Amino acid sequence: MTSHTMEAAATPAVRSPRDAPPRPGGGARLVRRRQRWGWLFVAPFAIVFVIFLVLPLGYAFGMSLFTSTLATGTEFTGVANYAKAFTDPLFLEGMLRVLAYAVVMIPAQLLVALVAALVLDTLATRVSKLSRLLIFVPYAIPVVIGALMWSFLYSPRFGPAATIFSLVGLDAPNFLAADSVFGSLVNIVTWQWAGYYMIVIYAALRSIDPSIYEAARIDGANGWQTSTRIKLPMISSSMVMVITFALIGTLQFFTEPVVLRSVAQGAIDAAYTPNMYAFSLAFSYSQFNYASAIAFSLGALVFAGSTVFLFLTRKQSGLK
Amino acid sequence: MKSKLLAATGVVAVAAAALTGCSTGAGAESCTNKILQPEATQVSVWAWYPAFEQVVDLFNKTHDEVQICWTNAGQGNDEYTKFSTAIESGSGAPDVIMLESEVLSSFSIRDALVDLSEYGAGDVKDDYSEGAWKDVSSGDAVYAIPVDGGPMGMLYRQDILDQYGIPVPTTWDEFAAAAQALKDAGAPGVLADFPTNGRAYNQALFAQVGSTPFVYDNAKPTEVGIKVNDQPAKDVLAYWEKLAADGLVGTEDAFTADYNTKLVDGSYAIYIAAAWGPGYLGGLSDADADAVWRAAPVPQWDPANPVQINWGGSTFAVTSQAKDPEAAATVAKEVFGTEEAWKIGIEEAALFPLWKPILESDYFRDLEYPFFGGQQINKDVFLEAASGYTGFTFSPFQNYAYDQLTEELYAMVQGEKDSSKALDDLQASLEKYATEQGFTLK
Numbered sequence: 001m002t003s004h005t006m007e008a009a010a011t012p013a014v015r016s017p018r019d020a021p022p023r024p025g026g027g028a029r030l031v032r033r034r035q036r037w038g039w040l041f042v043a044p045f046a047i048v049f050v051i052f053l054v055l056p057l058g059y060a061f062g063m064s065l066f067t068s069t070l071a072t073g074t075e076f077t078g079v080a081n082y083a084k085a086f087t088d089p090l091f092l093e094g095m096l097r098v099l100a101y102a103v104v105m106i107p108a109q110l111l112v113a114l115v116a117a118l119v120l121d122t123l124a125t126r127v128s129k130l131s132r133l134l135i136f137v138p139y140a141i142p143v144v145i146g147a148l149m150w151s152f153l154y155s156p157r158f159g160p161a162a163t164i165f166s167l168v169g170l171d172a173p174n175f176l177a178a179d180s181v182f183g184s185l186v187n188i189v190t191w192q193w194a195g196y197y198m199i200v201i202y203a204a205l206r207s208i209d210p211s212i213y214e215a216a217r218i219d220g221a222n223g224w225q226t227s228t229r230i231k232l233p234m235i236s237s238s239m240v241m242v243i244t245f246a247l248i249g250t251l252q253f254f255t256e257p258v259v260l261r262s263v264a265q266g267a268i269d270a271a272y273t274p275n276m277y278a279f280s281l282a283f284s285y286s287q288f289n290y291a292s293a294i295a296f297s298l299g300a301l302v303f304a305g306s307t308v309f310l311f312l313t314r315k316q317s318g319l320k
Numbered sequence: 321m322k323s324k325l326l327a328a329t330g331v332v333a334v335a336a337a338a339l340t341g342c343s344t345g346a347g348a349e350s351c352t353n354k355i356l357q358p359e360a361t362q363v364s365v366w367a368w369y370p371a372f373e374q375v376v377d378l379f380n381k382t383h384d385e386v387q388i389c390w391t392n393a394g395q396g397n398d399e400y401t402k403f404s405t406a407i408e409s410g411s412g413a414p415d416v417i418m419l420e421s422e423v424l425s426s427f428s429i430r431d432a433l434v435d436l437s438e439y440g441a442g443d444v445k446d447d448y449s450e451g452a453w454k455d456v457s458s459g460d461a462v463y464a465i466p467v468d469g470g471p472m473g474m475l476y477r478q479d480i481l482d483q484y485g486i487p488v489p490t491t492w493d494e495f496a497a498a499a500q501a502l503k504d505a506g507a508p509g510v511l512a513d514f515p516t517n518g519r520a521y522n523q524a525l526f527a528q529v530g531s532t533p534f535v536y537d538n539a540k541p542t543e544v545g546i547k548v549n550d551q552p553a554k555d556v557l558a559y560w561e562k563l564a565a566d567g568l569v570g571t572e573d574a575f576t577a578d579y580n581t582k583l584v585d586g587s588y589a590i591y592i593a594a595a596w597g598p599g600y601l602g603g604l605s606d607a608d609a610d611a612v613w614r615a616a617p618v619p620q621w622d623p624a625n626p627v628q629i630n631w632g633g634s635t636f637a638v639t640s641q642a643k644d645p646e647a648a649a650t651v652a653k654e655v656f657g658t659e660e661a662w663k664i665g666i667e668e669a670a671l672f673p674l675w676k677p678i679l680e681s682d683y684f685r686d687l688e689y690p691f692f693g694g695q696q697i698n699k700d701v702f703l704e705a706a707s708g709y710t711g712f713t714f715s716p717f718q719n720y721a722y723d724q725l726t727e728e729l730y731a732m733v734q735g736e737k738d739s740s741k742a743l744d745d746l747q748a749s750l751e752k753y754a755t756e757q758g759f760t761l762k
Contacts, residue, residue, distance in 0.1 A: 069757040070717060070757040071541065156578065157581055266733075284401065284404075284719050284720070
């Protein structure tokens with residue numbers, strides 16, 4: 001039983017619209033009328049989308065083509081800001097840093113979410129409902145509040161680490177030092193997002209037809225084999241979606257380091273992530289033009305990164 | 321992260337719209353205070369002084385033709401960020417804004433401030449010391465009216481020093497000896513903190529030996545002189561580098577919850593502070609109930625030639641978006657221009673006045689501070705510190721300069737580089753930045 005046939009069997013509903021019969025001939029007017037209705041229904045969204053996303057994006061892109069310095073005025077410099085961005089060590093270091101975060105943080109979140117979802121899927125007791133809720137709760141806490149909370153937990157003075165480590169006669173590690181802040185941030189994000197991804201994966205698991213498990217049991221598969229050979233392949237499209245979300249979120253890493261920066265200014269500098277760099281440039285150093293260029297460069301890299309990822313996983317996600 | 325970020329952006333947009341609504345709406349402005357004369361010209365003000373509402377009420381009560389509409393738009397950088405965005409967008413700034421003197425050049429270079437010499441600033445010039453006036457003016461141009469200052473002194477825990485038999489240091493050599501003695505005596509805390517994010521504080525310590533990091537004149541706005549790695553700065557930093565390396569002082573970040581607790585629970589025996597420091601200490605919770613605080617002059621390098629230093633201090637400036645600059649200038653000049661206003665400022669907000677009629681009054685000199693067991697700290701420490709202040713020149717990109725300073729100092733206390741290299745690197749990065757920003761280096 002290969003994963004491919006399983007997938008095909010499990011998702012017939014997705015494929016069927018392609019096989020829909022062609023529209024009856026001479027319905028051009030009908031199509032046009034339908035399209036008119038379509039536009040009407042889309043309009044509320046489209047207007048907001050254009051005013052609050054497309055226009056600001058256009059404005060920011062226009063800004064990024066000019067250079068404005070403190071001492072001299074503003075002048076049109078075309079793509080000079082982009083050339084500068086891709087040779088700017090601060091931007092490139094920030095980019096490498098978020099890539100490092102992606103490599104560590106995404107698997108960490110995914111592992112926690114996957115294990116929790118698989119365990120909860122096999123349990124059917126009241127405890128499992130409660131655990132599901134508890135694992136999801138961190139996601140319901142606003143990011144800023146969550147990060148603030150953790151900054152107090154990490155605090156050498158207010159945090160519990162000092163008390164816990166003193167029980168065994170050790171000095172507590174400083175979670176906010178330059179070499180440990182990476183792990184501290186990974187921990188915050190994993191704590192906050194694993195529950196959300198767990199719910200997505202869990203929902204996918206619940207949509208699998210239980211008769212497949214029955215067949216597997218008859219074929220002699222044990223619990224581990226059912227999980228790894230049947231459940232995992234069948235939810236691969238959800239996994240691809242979760243990883244894509246996580247990838248985009250991680251490359252745009254911003255809120256958590258900004259909050260921790262207020263208690264660890266040395267360890268987290270103003271250009272820690274590309275998004276933070278763009279923010280400081282614009283709002284602390286008044287370089288709005290260069291900040292726009294940085295933001296667009298980041299956007300382009302995120303777009304390229306997620307496109308490559310979706311291309312590589314087109315088989316698993318069913319997008320091919 | 322992304323969806324929440326978008327949501328957060330939405331909140332910011334709404335907040336920005338609300339702020340804009342406050343400063344541009346004519347009749348229905350949303351002020352924190354009550355407007356007593358609805359028919360009068362309204363002037364919007366951003367400020368974060370403690371107890372400022374009482375000062376605003378006093379002003380509105382005594383002025384029939386001008387009324388203040390006050391908003392607290394955040395403290396320090398939080399407010400500057402909003403102001404900076406308002407300058408860029410061309411609307412949304414208040415008429416009058418509270419700015420620390422160190423950022424005046426950063427905003428005047430962006431044409432964000434009105435030259436007050438055209439609006440009668442000269443009339444009040446004699447109410448301020450020369451040093452204070454120098455900080456807000458450039459040649460004939462005046463960019464703000466001084467409000468409070470930050471002459472520095474040394475606040476210390478008499479009980480801790482007595483407990484370990486340590487005399488109150490008057491020089492930096494004695495300070496280092498005291499730090500060693502405290503450690504040798506096995507005290508649980510350290511003598512003081514050397515915060516790498518001290519910004520203006522660190523710069524003030526360098527300035528005591530004569531470091532002049534920046535040369536800048538608003539009259540020639542495209543020229544800037546940078547010398548952050550001069551010998552005085554290097555000497556002072558080497559001194560702190562050694563204390564920190566020997567574990568005699570802390571290197572915790574300032575202004576965090578941890579730091580605030582340590583300030584008042586006895587972890588630091590000495591707090592080198594500006595005149596607003598006592599007010600800051602008084603506002604902190606979890607204080608050690610038995611603490612005995614006293615104030616003394618800041619330690620000296622050469623006791624024969626004492627040098628006074630300054631940390632912080634704020635002003636009121638009129639923004640170039642002010643609808644009625646005349647009325648706005650009136651507010652800037654007069655809001656802290658009465659004894660009644662200053663009594664609120666001194667007693668409720670613990671500000672150090674730069675307005676001479678109150679600064680030189682017997683009331684202020686002889687004021688006894690309960691926090692210091694009734695010590696007359698102005699007479700003993702801060703008045704002399706203030707009188708020696710001759711002004712200080714900041715760069716037109718001070719926020720950037722401070723961020724870089726913090727990074728270099730952090731690298732130093734982490735042991736990545738020594739103090740001399742840290743300042744040389746700082747010099748190089750600031751020169752590069754200034755050149756990129758189109759300045760000519762002097």
